[in-house]
Amino acid sequence: MMVLYSGTTCPFSQRCRFVLFEKGMDFEVKDVDLFNKPDDINVMNPYGQVPILVERDLVLYESNIINEYIDERFPHPQLMPADPVMRGRARLFLFNFERELFVHVTTLEKAGNPKAMEKARQAIREQLTQISPIFVKNKFMLGEEFSMLDVALAPLLWRLQHYEIELPKAAAPVMKYAERIFQKPAFIEALTPSEKVMRR
Numbered sequence: 001m002m003v004l005y006s007g008t009t010c011p012f013s014q015r016c017r018f019v020l021f022e023k024g025m026d027f028e029v030k031d032v033d034l035f036n037k038p039d040d041i042n043v044m045n046p047y048g049q050v051p052i053l054v055e056r057d058l059v060l061y062e063s064n065i066i067n068e069y070i071d072e073r074f075p076h077p078q079l080m081p082a083d084p085v086m087r088g089r090a091r092l093f094l095f096n097f098e099r100e101l102f103v104h105v106t107t108l109e110k111a112g113n114p115k116a117m118e119k120a121r122q123a124i125r126e127q128l129t130q131i132s133p134i135f136v137k138n139k140f141m142l143g144e145e146f147s148m149l150d151v152a153l154a155p156l157l158w159r160l161q162h163y164e165i166e167l168p169k170a171a172a173p174v175m176k177y178a179e180r181i182f183q184k185p186a187f188i189e190a191l192t193p194s195e196k197v198m199r200r
Ligand SMILES: N[C@@H](CCC(=O)N[C@@H](CS)C(=O)NCC(=O)O)C(=O)O
Pocket: 007, 009, 010, 011, 012, 013, 034, 047, 048, 049, 050, 051, 061, 062, 063, 064, 106, 109
């Protein structure tokens, strides 16, 4: 059985929990106390971070790598596009999300310097407003089909209030899109009690 080592408030762990529930397979989630990290976390991941996925002798870390593995191991419903061209594009989007958005999410998660946090909020606000026109036409990031790109973005969209990020009116389509994701049964099942209270 797959075991996911997960942080109860960690947006990257939430991505993996979401995919595990979406696939509807057998797995176990082990909550890791990040303020009192067990030694085996550093053994399994040299960067000392969650999420970590263990399946027999396979140990994986990095949420997007874990999620692509789960998607290939349990193909239904398929979350990466089947077509190689679209899959290439999807991977590039995932890379850009990390560089342009989740680098700032990490700043906010670390909750350090207030100036750096304000800059991170501003950058997220701008990036989400920039992609907003996509959702005037598209139901999800890639069109009609829910995909890994939606999984990757969802934990940030869920945390906007929690991070004290208010989007401008121009970004209203993003929030409508977010609601579509939040209604998915797997999204709801994957929320931890600490995540449930992040959004009112
Ligand atoms: N790029 C990583 C980021 C994972 C990450 O930042 N995890 C944080 C919790 S949200 C963590 O484990 N922090 C503990 C530490 O760095 O000591 C991924 O996508 O999995």
